Amino acid sequence: MERRRDAERTRAEILAVATAEFSDRGYNGARVDEIAARTSTTKRMIYYYFGGKRQLYVAVLEDAYRRIRDAEQQVKVDHLEPAEAIRRIAEVTFDHHEANPDFIRLVSIENIQRGEHVATLPHLVDLNTPAVSLLDELLSRGRSAGLFRSDVDAVDVHLMISAFCFFRVANQYTFGTLFGRDPLDPARRSFYRTMLADMVVAYLLDRGSAAV
Amino acid sequence: MERRRDAERTRAEILAVATAEFSDRGYNGARVDEIAARTSTTKRMIYYYFGGKRQLYVAVLEDAYRRIRDAEQQVKVDHLEPAEAIRRIAEVTFDHHEANPDFIRLVSIENIQRGEHVATLPHLVDLNTPAVSLLDELLSRGRSAGLFRSDVDAVDVHLMISAFCFFRVANQYTFGTLFGRDPLDPARRSFYRTMLADMVVAYLLDRGSAAV
DNA sequence: CCGCTAATGTACGAACCAGTACGTTAGTTA
């Protein structure tokens, strides 16, 4: 090994460092010179491989979403009862968010910019994302068994789960200082994880308000 | 009227324009010159009244939180049963978030910066925020009546409600394009509003998982 | 082992932008 020139490695290194820098400081706060300085190569290479700051950011965003999708695909809950499987999905999503604060920050940053860059990544728009199609299947099974309410679909349940997981990580600072309680406090982690699962399942089992 | 010089008016105008600019472009994306251009005064006045970009941002943040607190204080649910009152709080919070996207964006922006500025506003750290103390009282009543589970407190219920409301507004762009469903679509508004209330109440009424 | 191109490095330019030095005017008060 120890090849002096390795296009793939250089590109990957730039991408990794850029991911850290953009998620750390936001798009406008990130510095191309800083990214270059943290790699073992130079700024010239950023322009050589990516074209510019904007394109580098888009590449970072795309890569981050790809990794999350890949991870989602690993979840298997075929052997569980619907309610238990939903709990499991909620927990996996919870763990995921906690384990990937960089990704969460990138999503926040992208929304501050009104999602103008995700919109340019058409092959990310896969309405049958692993998380959603899995939920969809479980909701069907639960409805068939007469357990779950029938006025929600997978996308909205996904919204509900994501909202909780996302907020906890994304707003840890303001929430923590304003209410004197750090949502990421390890001591409370298992409580929140159960809270989320309880919440989702209780909602789905709740026939009172909606069904009929 | 028509006084040519009015310190208070000038200050207020700068603050209003700055709120729009910061929430629109983020801290690093905002331009002092742009803020000045959109006021009827000049950049000099920004430095005269606020001292600098950073201090202006902090003033914007503080003002935004103050307005939200003022609004929260108006909510009255004394005449309602606990569950119904909780629904009402959830709905009011929901409406609030939808009506104040600028505030939501500021909170996102502040969290991207790790909350370093809210932390410098000590008189914002009021652990008995109107929203929380109201929830606290209702949870007590609900528990006394043997209705609600007893392993959550007001802060965490507030987290749960805020998470849903916040996510829907803050992540409208990425969620909308990735799942082909705009969370702010007016046609779905009332559904989401009910969904949130159902979710919270179903969780609180759920004795199965937690209470004894 | 020669030459060609992909890959890399250096040094610089030009625009942008926060902040300020300096000057002016309005309104108040003695």
Next chain:
DNA sequence: TAACTAACGTACTGGTTCGTACATTAGCGG
């Protein structure tokens, strides 16, 4: 109404930062 100060305007500066022109080297194909 004189003088004083709060409020306001203009023009500039110094540093930062994205991007690039130009030079160089590694490694592969012939």
